[in-house]
Amino acid sequence: MVMDFSRLQASSKIGEQWVYPQPACLNFGWLEVDRDPAHRLYWEEYGNPAGEPVMVLHGGPGGACAPVMARFFDPKRYRVILFDQRGCGKSEPNVASAGPAVALAKNTTADLIGDIEKLRDHLAIAGPMHVFGGSWGSTLAMAYAIQHPAHCASLILRGIFLGAAEDLLYLYQGNAATWGDDPFALTAPGAYIKYPDQWAALLSVLSADERRDVMASYKAIFDMVPANAAEKERQLNAALTWSLWEGVISNMIPETADTGKFGEADFALCFAQIEAHYFANDLFLPAGHFFDHIDILASIPIHIVHGRFDEVCPLTQASRLVAALRAAGAEPVSYVVTNAGHSAMERENALALTAVMDGLGRIV
Known part of the structure; x- marks a missing residue:
């Protein structure tokens, strides 16, 4: 007997239940952010070009972005920026094509934080922006916020990865x-x-x-x-x-x-x-980096979505971060534990992230 488990395997995915349709890409390009080697970031822009800016930080590191990541956001409200971090996706040099000796040169967390600043300048984002990151993207979002808190209107973090x-x-x-x-x-x-x-x-x-x-x-x-x-x-x-x-x-x-x-x-x-x-x-970060700077993170509105059944980044990592924020006197604005795993594309994670974005206070 042949049994069909296809419906079961698809049951945890967002599938066709997205709140917003796939928006069209408004603009894209490559931005040179370094030389020797000449790292060039590939970026895309979606949504409302006059809307509140959202900087999306993908996971991995090395995971790259995909257009579907723009579907977490109301395209009438937000200006969504996707980009591939150094060495991966459509950014150049790419590990697959140029090899690790080239693509991993000048590829550290400090370099990635600097790249976000250069991309902000290139796209004329002058004020604070929402920073949206999952897994390694949550790590990078927090590291960026510690260095540039004035540029972060809010942090929306999924699948907290502390990297201990x-x-x-x-x-x-x-x-x-x-x-x-x-x-x-x-x-x-x-x-x-x-x-x-x-x-x-x-x-x-x-x-x-x-x-x-x-x-x-x-x-x-x-x-x-x-x-x-x-x-x-x-x-x-x-x-x-x-x-x-x-x-x-x-x-x-x-x-x-x-x-x-x-x-x-x-x-x-x-x-x-x-x-x-x-x-x-x-991770090119000092041990305990986030806890040593928890006062800075506590000064920024933080929203957390984490899957209860996440095996890539177990829930204990979100628990440690939330406990530290509370000890610093700052309750996360929202802390949602879903009946999901790690992927942002699991239905409960995707819907929770969209609900968070829909409920954010507007950037003044």
Whole structure:
């Protein structure tokens, strides 16, 4: 008997239930933000050109933007800016086409914060703007706000990612060191508990010794300069496996038949190698950065949407941030815990984010 589970797998997605239709792209271009190498950011603009500006920060790092991200916003009210961060998407140089040695040069959190400022200037955004970011985009949004609080009318954050060592170990290390002996032993907390098949695929790329430090071992594969076709194939396979691990587990109901961009070679090479680059360097942020500057974040209206079943960025990360804000005397303006996973495209996350944007106080 052949059973059709397609309706079940689609049930957590937003599908056709968006509040707003896909708007047309009003404008797009490339902005040179650095030289040697000459990083050029690709950007797009949607909605009302005279509306309240919203700077959208995509996840990853290395995830790139997509036009569908403009659907969270009322196109009559907001001027929506999407852009691909350094090294990924349509920005140049791209990791997939130019290679990591070039695309990852001058690619740090400080560089990305500077890029947002240059894009603001290029688009003549003079006053405060709404900053909208999910996953790594929430990390970058908070880092940007700490440096430029006067430019942030509000922060709308989804799937809080604090990037502490424990957060990365939960996602990438889990029971990897002992997996070969007992793949189902619950020797440490981790996303592997709910996604054992995908976890097996992630670890199958590595030897038993390499599994002692999954992130470092993958980074070594990505840093390798392939000497032959076999090494090049191993590198691409590693990038695809890394990308698919996060892409599949981002959904409460895994998308196994249609993996979308996460299974595309060029996207995977950018996504995996940029993530490994940032994770190996502690996100280019000091330990405890957000908590050391919680007074600055507490001075900005913050809205948080987080999936209760998020395994990429478990809810504990949002809980830690909210507790710190409350200790600083600032309750989040809204804090919505949805019955969803990590992806912004899950129905409850998408509808909650749209409701937040619809309810924001207007920028004066």
